[in-house]
Amino acid sequence: MKWRALAFLSVAKLLAMGLWFSASAVMPALAAEWSLDVSGQAWLTMSVQIGFVVGAFVSALFTLPDVMNARHLFAICAILGAGCNALIGLFGNSLETTLVLRFLTGAFLAGVYPPGMKIMASWFREGRGMAIGLLVGALTVGSASPHLLKTFGSLPWRHLMLVSSGAACVGGVICAAFVGDGPHQAKSARFSWAAVGAALGNRGARLATLGYLGHMWELYAVWAWIPVFLAASFGASGMTNAVSAAALMSFVVIASGGLGSAVAGVAADRHGRTTITILSMAISGACCIVIGLFYRGPPIVVGGVALVWGLVIVADSAQFSAALTELADAEYVGTVLTMQTCLGFLLTMASIRLIPTAFDFVGWRWTFALLAPGPALGIIAMYTLRRSPMAERIGGERRLR
Numbered sequence: 248m249k250w251r252a253l254a255f256l257s258v259a260k261l262l263a264m265g266l267w268f269s270a271s272a273v274m275p276a277l278a279a280e281w282s283l284d285v286s287g288q289a290w291l292t293m294s295v296q297i298g299f300v301v302g303a304f305v306s307a308l309f310t311l312p313d314v315m316n317a318r319h320l321f322a323i324c325a326i327l328g329a330g331c332n333a334l335i336g337l338f339g340n341s342l343e344t345t346l347v348l349r350f351l352t353g354a355f356l357a358g359v360y361p362p363g364m365k366i367m368a369s370w371f372r373e374g375r376g377m378a379i380g381l382l383v384g385a386l387t388v389g390s391a392s393p394h395l396l397k398t399f400g401s402l403p404w405r406h407l408m409l410v411s412s413g414a415a416c417v418g419g420v421i422c423a424a425f426v427g428d429g430p431h432q433a434k435s436a437r438f439s440w441a442a443v444g445a446a447l448g449n450r451g452a453r454l455a456t457l458g459y460l461g462h463m464w465e466l467y468a469v470w471a472w473i474p475v476f477l478a479a480s481f482g483a484s485g486m487t488n489a490v491s492a493a494a495l496m497s498f499v500v501i502a503s504g505g506l507g508s509a510v511a512g513v514a515a516d517r518h519g520r521t522t523i524t525i526l527s528m529a530i531s532g533a534c535c536i537v538i539g540l541f542y543r544g545p546p547i548v549v550g551g552v553a554l555v556w557g558l559v560i561v562a563d564s565a566q567f568s569a570a571l572t573e574l575a576d577a578e579y580v581g582t583v584l585t586m587q588t589c590l591g592f593l594l595t596m597a598s599i600r601l602i603p604t605a606f607d608f609v610g611w612r613w614t615f616a617l618l619a620p621g622p623a624l625g626i627i628a629m630y631t632l633r634r635s636p637m638a639e640r641i642g643g644e645r646r647l648r
Contacts, residue, residue, distance in 0.1 A: 252366075252367075255422070256426045258418070259418040260382055261418070263414075263419060264386045265415060269332055269407065273407055273408070274291065274474075281342055285603045286603070287342050289603050291346070292471045294347075294350045295356070296353060296592050296593075297353065298355075300589055306357055306358060312361055312582060312584070318423055318426055321422045321423075326415070328351075328352045331349075332415070336412065339405075339408075366426060368572045369429030370429030375573070376515040377513045379565040381512060387508060391505075395498040452583065458567055458629040460624070460625070461528065461625025462528060462563055463591035463592065464620070465618040465622055467592070468599050468601065471599050472603075473557075476615075479542075480543060480549050481546050499550075500554055502557075504561035508565055512566070529622070534555060535618045539613055540612065542610075568584060572584070574637060574641065
């Protein structure tokens with residue numbers, strides 16, 4: 248039964264999360280049609296992040312993932328987010344209107360991402376890292392899917408927005424109709440202001456969240472700007488069809504994180520969540536520094552480095568969440584997860600905006616290197632957690648002494 252829930256929930260998440268980068272995938276078309284500068288393009292991505300942060304904050308403030316049934320919250324928010332995204336395809340004719348609708352899309356996605364992890368945690372106690380890893384893997388592939396659709400050059404950008412919206416609606420229906428509540432589901436909590444303050448009340452939860460913040464400083468800035476980097480690098484190398492090749496490579500790079508997340512989940516259940524997160528951040532931090540050195544180089548080399556980056560950059564993501572479900576009060580797991588993601592996505596707004604600003608000063612050679620301090624901070628946090636007595640509560644861990 249739990250494997251059926253895992254399969255259906257993963258598919259639902261994959262379909263729903265295509266909303267996230269639907270506008271980013273058609274950025275060149277929007278930039279040409281609306282004469283957008285770099286700042287306008289950055290705001291198209293950041294508006295979703297801002298919406299997600301606001302939605303997550305409101306959700307956590309009123310403990311919605313624990314007061315409401317998480318499956319129902321997932322389905323409602325997926326369908327409402329799809330509606331906002333579809334309005335862009337139907338009526339979006341200016342940056343200002345689109346920013347408002349992208350903000351609302353992000354706000355509703357805050358009711359999809361954390362509740363999905365809570366649902367999965369209710370089905371798995373043993374193998375939780377693997378299960379949430381597969382779920383985040385589905386999220387990753389879903390986030391990459393608009394880049395794949397973009398490779399079909401004849402598909403107008405408005406149609407892509409509508410296709411991604413339709414998929415998200417189907418995802419919401421699947422979650423509501425085919426995913427049940429797991430045997431480890433805590434009883435619905437009563438609203439409590441104290442629960443908000445206590446969400447990160449223990450040291451282990453704070454360290455896991457700090458590790459997550461280091462990871463998030465890097466992740467969404469890379470997902471947002473690696474398509475632009477690849478297109479520029481491929482074009483500068485003299486490659487023909489650089490734009491379409493970069494779109495396809497962007498899909499492969501981002502979607503490969505789905506495989507990385509699944510493999511890391513299995514490994515984390517066996518060898519410890521802190522070990523896997525530290526290893527993942529060490530490799531991705533190195534990629535931050537070296538990928539710019541290959542700018543303008545042979546596309547196969549640039550693409551290869553980007554692929555390694557894509558595999559590891561999201562591999563640790565699920566393990567921060569899995570650790571938090573093991574460290575937090577079971578009654579308010581949904582609220583704690585929402586608080587964690589709220590803080591993480593708040594941070595991404597700064598790193599996403601940093602990239603085009605840094606590019607003006609140092610170019611592509613060193614721009615991504617400015618993301619490396621995030622993984623470095625995350626490594627310190629997770630190593631500290633590994634040495635803490637709290638580590639004994641985390642699946643697969645053996646405390647360092």
